[in-house]
Ligand SMILES: NC(=O)c1ccc[n+]([C@@H]2O[C@H](COP(=O)([O-])OP(=O)(O)OC[C@H]3O[C@@H](n4cnc5c(N)ncnc54)[C@H](O)[C@@H]3O)[C@@H](O)[C@H]2O)c1
């Protein structure tokens with residue numbers, strides 16, 4: 001019988017499902033050293049957000065086939081290491097949506113009416129009606145940052161409470177915002193006009209510290225901010241200052257940059273101006289049953305040799321088909337991710353061209369993988385092989401699929417062209433041998449480079465000296481170049497330069513590159 005380790009507290013409904021097919025050991029609160037020692041015995045691991053599944057644990061997990069996250073965020077799992085080890089990672093993208101949205105609404109009302117402090121005061125024997133004067137949310141403006149699943153539910157409920165709605169989400173269509181009665185605006189306007197600001201986007205390199213001292217300066221002194229998304233989106237030190245200086249009126253936080261929140265955090269010292277809860281967004285009976293059942297069913301299926309329906313890293317295909325397509329799926333995800341970073345904003349059309357052997361086989365999953373890659377900048381772990389097409393449709397992305405079976409230089413290749421709010425970009429890729437990925441064209445310029453973690457692309461005039469200038473500029477910022485290639489169509493015309501660099505580009509360097517004479521555009525991407 002297979003063995004499943006449940007290392008965080010999971011609803012019994014999930015344990016019951018697993019017990020039908022496996023021996024289930026529930027061991028919560030294990031120190032990391034202990035987990036590393038015992039994980040080799042297990043075929044499956046079921047967790048929430050408390051267990052950190054590191055590369056060390058994955059390397060020790062020699063039998064592990066699946067990691068099930070009973071919830072949405074897999075930021076506590078080294079998904080790349082799991083993928084390399086062939087371990088399926090599944091989650092429950094929607095099981096706790098309502099719980100998290102209702103928690104945000106509860107936090108908004110709580111900070112408006114001082115529920116938490118008034119409760120504490122009354123329970124301590126007082127009858128203080130003077131110190132807890134509140135404000136109404138009716139007719140106030142709510143700014144929603146991130147209009148996805150949770151943001152949309154918050155919008156519908158807030159509308160019913162008579163609030164005016166603003167939204168900022170660079171990846172959402174006007175059509176979707178209109179459906180939700182939200183006025184789509186830029187972040188600055190949202191910060192300036194909102195009485196309440198609620199955050200519902202993932203933590204990404206774009207959203208990390210998105211709400212910082214500058215953002216607080218733009219807000220009304222009566223503004224209140226709610227974060228039930230992820231710690232790190234708000235700069236906590238800046239928030240403490242903004243509340244101390246009465247730059248804004250209040251905050252309600254469920255998530256923190258470091259969890260558990262440090263005992264001496266300044267956030268604990270702000271009295272009535274702040275409401276804090278210990279990451280309780282998903283903690284409802286209903287959500288915990290939903291996520292436990294959703295994930296336990298997937299673990300059961302994978303242990304029985306069936307596909308998982310919400311795999312974060314591997315599509316829901318039967319093993320034989322999967323084995324053949326896997327390298328192309330990785331290629332498609334990488335190209336999708338790359339073209340979305342080149343596009344740099346909302347994408348309205350994605351043209352997927354399948355060439356060579358990809359055009360003849362059942363390559364629908366390759367289209368889905370391209371969409372998964374495209375949406376991964378916006379949705380992170382929320383997007384998977386099951387929901388990528390639906391998410392794309394909901395976001396108003398029109399997908400055009402074309403097939404050309406005629407062979408070119410490669411057995412199979414994939415071309416993606418993204419048309420969006422900031423222009424059109426295209427990438428082509430192929431496999432060298434059976435597995436090695438190559439980017440073979442960028443924006444119409446032929447190249448031949450493997451995708452790497454950090455890359456820099458420039459579009460420039462093909463003229464003497466320009467490559468040297470870029471090289472020296474990177475050197476002066478201590479950026480190490482691993483490889484470099486130039487592609488051009490005609491001599492002394494336009495050209496692209498593709499550099500693989502060892503580290504992310506330091507802040508400000510992209511601006512310096514743009515200033516070099518002859519450079520028309522420059523992009524930095526992380527794959
Ligand atoms: N507190 C909790 O216990 C709890 C529970 C569930 C989910 N969450 C968190 O809530 C957040 C939202 O979850 P969801 O299920 O609604 O996700 P979702 O993927 O459905 O929606 C996220 C939205 O954020 C948008 N977005 C991405 N980058 C953005 C940016 N730079 N600026 C503005 N918007 C951006 C996306 O386009 C998308 O519409 C996630 O961070 C998730 O981890 C927290």
Ligand SMILES: O=C(O)[C@H](O)COP(=O)(O)O
Pocket residue numbers: 048049050070071072073074096279280281282283
């Ligand atoms: O990502 C999630 O699903 C939420 O943050 C909930 O986390 P939890 O399962 O640890 O409550």
